[in-house]
Amino acid sequence: MRRVHFIGIGGYSMSGLALWLKHQGYQVTGSDMNPSSRTERLIEAGIPVRFGHMAENLGTADEVVYNTDVREDNVERQEALRRGLVVHHRSEVLAEVLNHKRAITVSGTHGKTTTTTMIGTLLTHAGWDPSVLVGGEVQAFGGNVRVGSSDWAVAEADESDGTFLRYHPEIAVATNVEPEHLEHYQESFESLIAAFHQYLSAVPPHGAAVLGVDNPILADMAGSLSVPTITYGFASHALVRGAIASQDASGTVMDVYYGETPLGRMSLRVPGQHNAQNALAALGVALHLKISPQTAFEALGEFQNANRRFQILTPGPVLVVDDYAHHPTEIKATLEACRQVTRGRVVVLFQPQRYVRTAHLWDQFIEAFDAADIVVLTEIYSPPGERSIPGVTGQALAEAVQQRLPGHVHFVPDMFDAVELVMPLLKPGDTFLTMGAGPVYKVGERVSQLLA
Numbered sequence: 001m002r003r004v005h006f007i008g009i010g011g012y013s014m015s016g017l018a019l020w021l022k023h024q025g026y027q028v029t030g031s032d033m034n035p036s037s038r039t040e041r042l043i044e045a046g047i048p049v050r051f052g053h054m055a056e057n058l059g060t061a062d063e064v065v066y067n068t069d070v071r072e073d074n075v076e077r078q079e080a081l082r083r084g085l086v087v088h089h090r091s092e093v094l095a096e097v098l099n100h101k102r103a104i105t106v107s108g109t110h111g112k113t114t115t116t117t118m119i120g121t122l123l124t125h126a127g128w129d130p131s132v133l134v135g136g137e138v139q140a141f142g143g144n145v146r147v148g149s150s151d152w153a154v155a156e157a158d159e160s161d162g163t164f165l166r167y168h169p170e171i172a173v174a175t176n177v178e179p180e181h182l183e184h185y186q187e188s189f190e191s192l193i194a195a196f197h198q199y200l201s202a203v204p205p206h207g208a209a210v211l212g213v214d215n216p217i218l219a220d221m222a223g224s225l226s227v228p229t230i231t232y233g234f235a236s237h238a239l240v241r242g243a244i245a246s247q248d249a250s251g252t253v254m255d256v257y258y259g260e261t262p263l264g265r266m267s268l269r270v271p272g273q274h275n276a277q278n279a280l281a282a283l284g285v286a287l288h289l290k291i292s293p294q295t296a297f298e299a300l301g302e303f304q305n306a307n308r309r310f311q312i313l314t315p316g317p318v319l320v321v322d323d324y325a326h327h328p329t330e331i332k333a334t335l336e337a338c339r340q341v342t343r344g345r346v347v348v349l350f351q352p353q354r355y356v357r358t359a360h361l362w363d364q365f366i367e368a369f370d371a372a373d374i375v376v377l378t379e380i381y382s383p384p385g386e387r388s389i390p391g392v393t394g395q396a397l398a399e400a401v402q403q404r405l406p407g408h409v410h411f412v413p414d415m416f417d418a419v420e421l422v423m424p425l426l427k428p429g430d431t432f433l434t435m436g437a438g439p440v441y442k443v444g445e446r447v448s449q450l451l452a
Contacts, residue, residue, distance in 0.1 A: 108175030
């Protein structure tokens with residue numbers, strides 16, 4: 001029996017992969033800095049988890065798995081090298097799993113988790129019993145992994161560090177391509193685009209590359225690929241095309257076409273045009289697999305998003321919403337969805353994540369909050385090991401946004417201070433929205449408790 005130790009086992013992708021290996025009969029252990037709902041689930045599944053990084057955490061492991069955020073000088077990585085153990089990046093282990101299955105992988109700057117969850121939900125509804133690995137908590141899966149008995153597997157393919165090129169999917173989905181994570185691509189957007197082209201070009205002749213052509217990069221790329229392609233979106237040239245009929249707080253209704261052929265009307269229980277685009281991606285996969293439109297519409301009509309994806313914490317009279325949005329495009333899309341469901345003002349608390357992302361996308365962040373009435377920014381949340389960048393702070397970003405939106409922006413170094421700031425401001429009909437990839441959701445939970 002292979003004994004595998006995970007450094008940073010509490011991460012979304014790491015915890016899901018650890019559970020997957022445990023189900024396959026591996027002896028799994030792990031360590032992380034802090035407890036979380038994911039580490040609790042791992043412990044309940046019989047996986048020992050230790051908190052804090054120490055050499056002795058490796059125990060009798062034969063192999064060690066780490067992710068991109070675990071630096072080379074991490075004491076457990078160093079101990080593994082000292083012992084001469086096999087050391088894998090997370091993506092290498094995931095590739096070993098996926099490349100022995102009929103894999104569907106989802107990459108893109110935004111929408112990976114939602115689209116992956118939609119495809120997994122659709123295949124499950126259709127009776128295909130897939131394995132699914134997602135970067136979020138999905139109630140229908142009981143967490144961030146679903147272990148099925150079939151040859152099909154659905155997973156996110158992370159382009160942020162180039163590791164998505166290790167996978168050989170039968171169907172490769174790309175939701176969009178924007179200049180993000182350029183530190184891993186020699187600061188070159190062209191290099192990132194080339195990596196996506198390589199990722200999509202690797203699908204086999206019986207597979208398909210599924211591209212969101214509302215994104216101009218993917219629209220251009222669609223014509224240069226030599227593999228079977230399925231395009232989707234609201235653009236007139238998309239093969240799987242949607243046209244919004246109505247949208248409100250309860251979700252979105254759209255008419256769907258395959259070329260010029262009407263497929264019917266799809267009703268979604270999740271709001272926002274970006275979620276409708278994700279549903280069109282899942283539908284494109286379903287049609288390639290010869291799953292009927294009716295079955296796909298039924299599955300997507302029942303779909304409930306992963307936690308922290310426009311998650312409604314309190315339905316009213318003040319609507320409290322939490323969202324994982326941490327990129328300017330995601331922020332704009334989430335604010336647009338808020339505008340569609342709120343009668344009053346939109347009050348936003350945003351926690352920036354990572355110094356390097358904030359620096360690279362500084363100008364886009366400044367323009368991202370135009371649809372908000374009140375913006376509260378807090379200090380940058382950064383994973384352990386990331387070095388700060390001089391001049392790149394939450395306060396500096398707040399001052400820059402304030403110049404664009406005078407009188408509408410506040411800065412609180414400690415995000416929990418925002419509770420005292422926003423509670424007197426909120427009125428019936430308003431929406432309070434927390435956004436970011438860090439623990440900012442805790443503020444939304446606290447505001448919900450105070451409003452109850």
